[in-house]
Amino acid sequence: MGERTAPGRVDRRRARTRTALVDAAQRLLAEGRTDVPILEITELADIGVGSFYNHFDSKEELFRVAVEEALEWWGSLMDRLTADIDDPAVAFAQSFRMTGRLHRRHPELSRVLLGQGLELTRSESGLAPRAFQDIRTAVDAGRFEVEDLDLALVMTAAAVLALGSLLHAQPDRDDAQSADLVARSLLRQFGLPADEAARICSLDLPDLDLVDTLVG
Amino acid sequence: MGERTAPGRVDRRRARTRTALVDAAQRLLAEGRTDVPILEITELADIGVGSFYNHFDSKEELFRVAVEEALEWWGSLMDRLTADIDDPAVAFAQSFRMTGRLHRRHPELSRVLLGQGLELTRSESGLAPRAFQDIRTAVDAGRFEVEDLDLALVMTAAAVLALGSLLHAQPDRDDAQSADLVARSLLRQFGLPADEAARICSLDLPDLDLVDTLVG
DNA sequence: ATTATCTATAGATCTATAGATAATGC
DNA sequence: ATTATCTATAGATCTATAGATAATGC
Numbered sequence: 001m002g003e004r005t006a007p008g009r010v011d012r013r014r015a016r017t018r019t020a021l022v023d024a025a026q027r028l029l030a031e032g033r034t035d036v037p038i039l040e041i042t043e044l045a046d047i048g049v050g051s052f053y054n055h056f057d058s059k060e061e062l063f064r065v066a067v068e069e070a071l072e073w074w075g076s077l078m079d080r081l082t083a084d085i086d087d088p089a090v091a092f093a094q095s096f097r098m099t100g101r102l103h104r105r106h107p108e109l110s111r112v113l114l115g116q117g118l119e120l121t122r123s124e125s126g127l128a129p130r131a132f133q134d135i136r137t138a139v140d141a142g143r144f145e146v147e148d149l150d151l152a153l154v155m156t157a158a159a160v161l162a163l164g165s166l167l168h169a170q171p172d173r174d175d176a177q178s179a180d181l182v183a184r185s186l187l188r189q190f191g192l193p194a195d196e197a198a199r200i201c202s203l204d205l206p207d208l209d210l211v212d213t214l215v216g
Numbered sequence: 217m218g219e220r221t222a223p224g225r226v227d228r229r230r231a232r233t234r235t236a237l238v239d240a241a242q243r244l245l246a247e248g249r250t251d252v253p254i255l256e257i258t259e260l261a262d263i264g265v266g267s268f269y270n271h272f273d274s275k276e277e278l279f280r281v282a283v284e285e286a287l288e289w290w291g292s293l294m295d296r297l298t299a300d301i302d303d304p305a306v307a308f309a310q311s312f313r314m315t316g317r318l319h320r321r322h323p324e325l326s327r328v329l330l331g332q333g334l335e336l337t338r339s340e341s342g343l344a345p346r347a348f349q350d351i352r353t354a355v356d357a358g359r360f361e362v363e364d365l366d367l368a369l370v371m372t373a374a375a376v377l378a379l380g381s382l383l384h385a386q387p388d389r390d391d392a393q394s395a396d397l398v399a400r401s402l403l404r405q406f407g408l409p410a411d412e413a414a415r416i417c418s419l420d421l422p423d424l425d426l427v428d429t430l431v432g
Numbered sequence: 433a434t435t436a437t438c439t440a441t442a443g444a445t446c447t448a449t450a451g452a453t454a455a456t457g458c
Numbered sequence: 459a460t461t462a463t464c465t466a467t468a469g470a471t472c473t474a475t476a477g478a479t480a481a482t483g484c
Contacts, residue, residue: 010461
């Protein structure tokens with residue numbers, strides 16, 4: 001009976017409510033306040049408490065979804081911005097360096113990321129699978145020399161978190177310079193010669209300003 | 217009027233209750249369950265709810281103390297075990313390699329550590345100040361070449377956490393080998409030549425079995 | 433006599449839902 | 459007519475304390 005209907009006003013209204021909840025959850029995540037009553041979440045989202053249960057079974061589920069969507073958004077952005085880079089070592093480095101700049105550019109998203117900690121590496125979506133893929137491709141292409149892929153992934157995640165943590169703790173620190181320094185150190189850990197690592201980490205990055213206007 | 221009395225039975229009973237609470241909190245921390253009713257904590261500690269408030273004002277305070285005491289215990293152990301090492305690079309590496317082995321040897325304590333995440337680096341006690349001191353001493357002695365002490369500290373903490381996270385996720389992974397591999401990578405990051413880093417990370421470690429019988 | 437602990441519970445807070453209202457579809 | 463949202467609230471849960479009991483000191 002193929003009842004394919006174009007999404008109508010009802011669906012859009014429903015989607016708006018859901019988005020309001022996820023947005024509110026992301027704002028709370030950014031403040032590290034996940035231990036709040038559902039009523040506070042719905043007030044922040046400016047909807048009635050009752051509507052909460054039309055969309056999520058519990059606070060935990062909402063926060064899980066909120067984290068997932070936030071990181072998936074950034075991950076897919078990194079995909080698009082590195083899609084036409086041939087050298088997988090460069091693609092990896094560009095993603096890392098841009099994610100380093102994320103901490104200042106989108107502090108709320110950065111805090112969502114930091115709040116995840118190393119749980120990050122166990123997610124099926126978001127940044128981890130992409131980083132893992134980048135590293136594997138670079139190893140297969142003979143660009144990285146890494147005998148332990150899992151260790152490499154978790155060290156990468158740790159570097160992202162360490163960098164973000166430091167940038168928030170020290171508001172005056174230069175994010176670009178620190179990010180590139182850490183990226184260089186990671187590339188060297190993955191077997192690239194020092195000068196090659198330095199070269200890669202001083203390449204131009206895509207203009208994130210342009211991107212924000214397209215998708216953010 | 218100088219009422220110095222030897223701690224009597226009352227004080228010991230009081231201390232026992234407090235310790236029971238802190239122990240219970242550490243067990244809960246190890247399971248990541250800090251969001252439990254106070255009643256559950258006191259039942260786990262096998263004391264009445266009322267007694268809780270004789271010792272702590274809130275759950276949060278109890279958990280803070282529980283983390284602090286756990287990490288301070290391990291930190292002071294590392295101090296003692298590296299006290300008579302002359303080369304600060306070696307002292308740093310020994311502490312790091314032993315802490316890597318902590319994840320298998322004391323999984324509960326390890327989970328307390330992992331639960332802290334990079335907050336770790338902002339604590340006035342525990343591992344961070346010791347690691348910072350080690351790194352600074354090594355830099356001053358010309359053993360490490362590190363231009364950014366804060367970055368070095370946070371990368372060290374991240375490496376500890378990454379290693380622990382991986383060891384828990386992969387129970388079959390060789391903890392000693394992984395720890396030494398990461399330690400070597402850190403030493404190289406801090407400017408030591410590859411062969412020197414490898415040598416340091418294959419030195420004998422103090423016998424932790426003996427120590428456990430003395431203090432644990 | 434003093435101090436810590438225990439039991440029992442008042443009052444605060446939170447979750448989840450029932451039933452009413454509003455928006456859209458047909 | 460249908461579906462989403464809203465308001466109001468019953469019932470569950472949790473915190474923090476009052477008052478009773480038990481342990482120790484003198």
